[in-house]
Amino acid sequence: MAGHIVVVGSLNMDLVVRSPRHPQPGETLLGSEFRTFPGGKGANQAVAAARLGGQVKLIGRVGADAFGNSLIQTLANDGVDTGQVKQLGVATGVALITVDGAGQNTIVVVPGANGELSPPDLWSAASAFEGASVVVMQLEIPVLTVAYAADLAHRHGACVVLNPAPAQALEASLLKNVDYLIPNQPEAAFLTGQSSPREAARRLRASGARSVVVTLGDQGVLIMDDEGEAQFEPHRVQVVDTTAAGDAFIGAFAVALAEGRLAREAAAWGNAAGALAVTRAGAQPSLPTRDELEKLL
Numbered sequence: 001m002a003g004h005i006v007v008v009g010s011l012n013m014d015l016v017v018r019s020p021r022h023p024q025p026g027e028t029l030l031g032s033e034f035r036t037f038p039g040g041k042g043a044n045q046a047v048a049a050a051r052l053g054g055q056v057k058l059i060g061r062v063g064a065d066a067f068g069n070s071l072i073q074t075l076a077n078d079g080v081d082t083g084q085v086k087q088l089g090v091a092t093g094v095a096l097i098t099v100d101g102a103g104q105n106t107i108v109v110v111p112g113a114n115g116e117l118s119p120p121d122l123w124s125a126a127s128a129f130e131g132a133s134v135v136v137m138q139l140e141i142p143v144l145t146v147a148y149a150a151d152l153a154h155r156h157g158a159c160v161v162l163n164p165a166p167a168q169a170l171e172a173s174l175l176k177n178v179d180y181l182i183p184n185q186p187e188a189a190f191l192t193g194q195s196s197p198r199e200a201a202r203r204l205r206a207s208g209a210r211s212v213v214v215t216l217g218d219q220g221v222l223i224m225d226d227e228g229e230a231q232f233e234p235h236r237v238q239v240v241d242t243t244a245a246g247d248a249f250i251g252a253f254a255v256a257l258a259e260g261r262l263a264r265e266a267a268a269w270g271n272a273a274g275a276l277a278v279t280r281a282g283a284q285p286s287l288p289t290r291d292e293l294e295k296l297l
Helices: 041-051 066-077 112-116 119-124 143-155 185-192 197-206 245-258 263-277 290-296
Strands: 004-008 012-018 033-039 056-063 081-088 093-099 105-110 132-137 159-162 211-215 221-225 228-232
Touching: 004 041, 004 143, 004 245, 012 066, 033 041, 033 066, 041 056, 041 066, 041 132, 041 245, 056 066, 056 112, 056 119, 066 081, 081 112, 093 112, 119 143, 132 143, 132 245, 143 159, 159 245, 185 197, 185 211, 197 211, 197 221, 211 245, 211 263, 221 263, 228 263, 245 263, 263 290
Parallel strands: 004 056, 004 132, 012 093, 056 081, 132 159
Antiparallel strands: 012 033, 093 105, 211 221, 221 228
């Protein structure tokens, strides 16, 4: 029987506007639509995994406000265990997202309560790690908390998946506890100074990550590990909104690992889930179900 998945990460309310293109500095454009969606990389990845059949526990922080209440309820509706999502007396995190006419996005994140998630909070939530197969993290919470979570996960025998987004410098002490480092191409380039995904993956493995999976958008996925390297071609779909493509990938990858599947099959799952997610608007509303994933595969 598959173990459960722990996601340690962020919860945001996404404030999304659509415009014909992204504005230049100092420029004002008229947009065509404004909507709010539940988001945050941690919450998105938790929901992505839960919709694909994973048993998911989320550890995070939101504000004691309307956005926080809404985010917790939405997660519960998707079957995510929110017992370790606490409400604090600071604002819930938000993401300001602009989506252009081609479905490409720019995002500015204000962490809010996410910035308050600390190593002592994880110590208090240590029981959530017991029996976990996979622990998933991102970088919209303090990196010291991420490093502590990775160490705690390994002490409990769980596989560690790190999505280094938004990209920032990573200590070797953190990378040595990462089983699967999953950046997108710009993040991999930032972390290594290498525009070539293959060279970036090689350098990230040399820095300590056991396996590196680089998501390449409409160019598919590259995986590099002890078995060598493999690239997966993209699924050809009509792009509406790319906001949660990476989160869909991570959620699917984690579920596949939790079910005992090998890394390359997990990457194929992630590749398909990401393709499905870009065909719909919004972050969590775009995340696919298990039936949809299996049909595409």
